[in-house]
Structures are given as structure tokens and as C-alpha cells.
Amino acid sequence: MTQYDSDQRLTVDGTALEDVAREFGTPCYVYSAKTLRENWARFESAFQRQNHLICYAVKANANPALLRSLKELGAGFDIVSAGELDMVLSVGADPRTIVFSGVGKTRQEIVHALNHNIGHFNVESVAELERINELAGAQNTIANVAIRANPDIDAGTHPYIATGLEQNKFGIPIAEVPKLEKTIKRLTNISLMGLACHIGSQIEKCEPFAEAALSLEQLRQTMTELGFEITSMDLGGGLAATADAPTINEWIDALETTIPPDVTLKIEPGRSMVGNTGVLLTRVEYLKQSDAKNFAIVDAGMNDFLRPALYQGWHDILNCRLRDQEQPLTWDVVGPVCESGDFLGKERQLAIHQDDLLAVTCAGAYGYVMTSTYNGRPRPAEVLIDDGRATLIRQRQKDLAEPIT
Ligand code: LLP
DSSP: OEEEOTTSBEEETTEEHHHHHHHHOSSEEEEEHHHHHHHHHHHHHHOOSSSEEEEEEGGGOOOHHHHHHHHHHTOEEEEOSHHHHHHHHHTTOOGGGEEEOOTTOOHHHHHHHHHTTOSEEEEOSHHHHHHHHHHHHHTTOOEEEEEEEEOOOOOOSOGGGBOSSTTSSSSEEGGGGGGGHHHHHHOTTEEEEEEEOOOBSSBOOSHHHHHHHHHHHHHHHHHHHTTOOOOEEEOOOOBOOSTTSOOHHHHHHHHHTTSOTTSEEEEOOSHHHHGGGEEEEEEEEEEEEOSSOEEEEESOOTTTOOHHHHHOOOOOEEESBOOTTSOOEEEEEEOSSSSTTOEEEEEEEEOOOTTOEEEESSOSSSSGGGOOOGGGOOOOEEEEEETTEEEEEEOOOOOSSOOOO
């Protein structure tokens, strides 16, 4: 998505990032509409079967412009809160394509989703099954539910984003699910029509996905024998967006080979859909060199991009002006926030000057959505590049000192 032009300026689809920074300021997220469309096309062409639904995981990036594009391309949505439900409804999502995940759905959130007749709830506990049944009963309706099973599979990812192990809070242990037969049959205001799982995020191998698909398919067969008609199998998201991760094609292949073709196969991609569509632009404020360390202090901090601080996430950092004639030095690229954990990248080889513009790559997923106003810092701006035009799609936050109303 990024490329240096003949003037040695870093560009996104032909637009120089220097120009974007001049117009919209920094820190600033910049997304490529073209890359988003290409990612979508990769997903669509990877599926061999007719019955499938790509439910984009809204939590990865909820900018309305991106949600609208995805909706227009034909995406369904995986949501985890009433807030996300409102966001996708506001861009015109078809409620039947919405899957509601999450371990802690409140009564209000469930009622809100029932009112809008969403596709189904991915249910994560027996208590939640009972609650949905009760609330659907009060509305005299029947709620579609899928049980999210926890298959106890090690996805080999950072412990904070591994979700498919038995020590994780997510899902119902897979061996317990058939034992719920009588409970589910007693709850007459729910209809069990699906099974789901999501084993984690930033997964760099196909094997855990294949293993999860097999476990879920075995569960489907068991549930069928118990008299349930499971028409939907939701394998979640989780594919990494790193260069050596499996391709989208390889991921879908790993799932498709196991799930029978007459069952609707759903996935909930977040990072693999939007990760590589975005960069975070940040300006070098100061360079500080000593015998022990070289620090490049930039104007984006952990409040603007939390992944490095929270998961030691690695994101390549590029200078928006190619200084390939200069000797690179080793820099810790750090933010202005008063925490030593506030860094964007450590020990990076860069040729940089004060006031240079840097681009933190693969920042389209879990970037803006995880921003905060910590240290009294406004949330950054967001810009979309489409067909040679740069459009502001979210203003930099203005009023930090809001009155209590
Ligand atoms: N479905 C469910 C139920 C999920 O919990 C998630 C992510 C996804 C789908 C999408 O996963 P993806 O395809 O994006 O890996 N903030 C962390 C990632 C948290 C992921 C939470 N769940 C990070 O920056 O790495």
C-alpha cells in the first residue's frame, strides 16, 4: 500500500503522506480505500461455497467511512456491544447479517439487539442462554442463538489475545456443550441454529484454525444426533496481518475443507480485513542521543496507538522521506506520554532528522479504536485516500475540557 515515489516521498496509492500531514496535521491515521476493496475481494474469491457470510469484526476499526464501504461491498458484521450495533445500523447494515459476540452482554444490550432482529447471538455461558430466553420470552419472540464453544486450542499468540484456551474467559468448554441438551430444549424462546468459536487474534499458522474447525464440526455432528439443526458454523477471526502469515486463501481453505458445504460458513475477520489498510503518521519532535540510547521523541503516544505498549506489538516504522544516502542509527521511537511503556518501536534502524514525518505501518486494525485521552491528549484525526483524494473521515478531537452536564 505504501511506496516511495521518484521524489523519495512515501505515498499511499499515489498520494504523498507529507501532503496529507500538511493538510490534516499529526498524529493522524491514513487509510487506503483501494487496499480495503482489495482485501474484501481476496476474501470473496477465497470462498468456494455459495453459503458463507463474512462478518467484519467492528472492534478492529469502527470508522463510519470504512463500515459504510464494507457494508456496500456486502459485509455482515460481528459486534460486541450496543454501541457497535448502533454504529453498523447507522451505515445501513442489514440486521440479519449481524452476529452479536461477547461474554458480558447486558440486559439492555440484548433487548436492543432483539428489537432490531439481528441474525444471531453468539452465546458464551449458560447464564446468558437463560437471560436471552427470558428477554425473548418477554417480547414473545424466539431468538436465534449459536453457542460459542471453547475448544481449548493453543493459537500460539500473545496471552492477552489468546481466547481459545480453557483458562480464557471465552465460550463454553466444548465438552460441556452436548450436556446442555436438556437445558436448551427447555428454553423455548431460543432456537439453537449455530455453533461458533474464536481462538484468538494475530495467529500466524493455519494449524490451530484447522484444529478448531475440526473440533467444531465434531461438535456439530454430536448436536445433530441430539436433534438440533445446526445451519451456521462461525469460525471467528484471528488471522495475522504479518508478511509471513498464511494468506486469506490458505485460511479459508483450512476451514472449508472441514465444514460441510450445505452449512453456512461464517468468519469474523478484523485485522486481516483492515490491518494493512492503514498507517499512523507522526512527526519527530526531538532527537535525544546519549551513550546508552538514541531516542526519537514523536508526537504520537500510547494514547494514539496502544499495541506496542500493551502487546509488544511490532509495527514497521518508515520515514516518509527516504534518506537512503544517510547512515541509519538505532533509535527507540517513543511518544510524549509520561510512561516508560510509551513507545511505538524499539531499536529501529532509521535515518531521521528532527521534524521528519514517520509512518507506523499496519495500523488499520486496533489503532484508532484503542485510542484514549490519557495525559490530556486529543484523539487523532483519520483520513481516507480514495482515487487520489484525501478526505478527513474523523476530526481530531477538540474539546478535552468538556463540562459535566
Ligand atoms: N471475533 C471475535 C469474537 C473476537 O473477539 C475478535 C477479536 C475477532 C472476531 C476479530 O479478530 P481478528 O480477526 O481481528 O484477529 N486489540 C488486540 C486484538 C483483540 C482482538 C479481540 N477479538 C490487538 O491489537 O492485537
